[in-house]
Amino acid sequence: MRIAEVLRRNGANVLVVRDANEVLERFRDAHVSHALSADGRTGVIFLGGVEDKRQSALAEHHVIVLRAEDIMEDVLSAYAHARTRSNHVFATSSPSKTADIEGKLVFGMHGPRRVTVIIEVGE
Numbered sequence: 001m002r003i004a005e006v007l008r009r010n011g012a013n014v015l016v017v018r019d020a021n022e023v024l025e026r027f028r029d030a031h032v033s034h035a036l037s038a039d040g041r042t043g044v045i046f047l048g049g050v051e052d053k054r055q056s057a058l059a060e061h062h063v064i065v066l067r068a069e070d071i072m073e074d075v076l077s078a079y080a081h082a083r084t085r086s087n088h089v090f091a092t093s094s095p096s097k098t099a100d101i102e103g104k105l106v107f108g109m110h111g112p113r114r115v116t117v118i119i120e121v122g123e
Helices: 002-009 021-027 050-058 075-083
Strands: 013-017 031-034 037-039 045-048 061-067 089-092 097-099 105-107 114-120
Touching: 002 013, 002 114, 013 021, 021 061, 021 114, 031 050, 037 075, 045 050, 045 061, 045 075, 075 089
Parallel strands: 013 114, 031 061, 061 114
Antiparallel strands: 037 045, 045 089, 097 105
């Protein structure tokens, strides 16, 4: 699954499972979101809601449940699919990271330090 490879390169932990509920217990200390859609090529994941945006930005660990049927061919299709499900859409693709002028990489400055994506493939 290409999106899993892309997300791992972006720094996210990725689990591919049949039923996300079976593994969510492991992440009870994390903020859990349910993705609206994602671009399978770039790994951009669209989420919705003002409160979810606030909570995910403040979380140390953000867990995103993504259903395989919500993975689209390109970012425009993924955005359009997300907009059919929410009026407030935001995107993510990796843990929060930034670099200072000397190139030193810092994680968690403007969002979660860790991101786990659970891709639910169903039956």
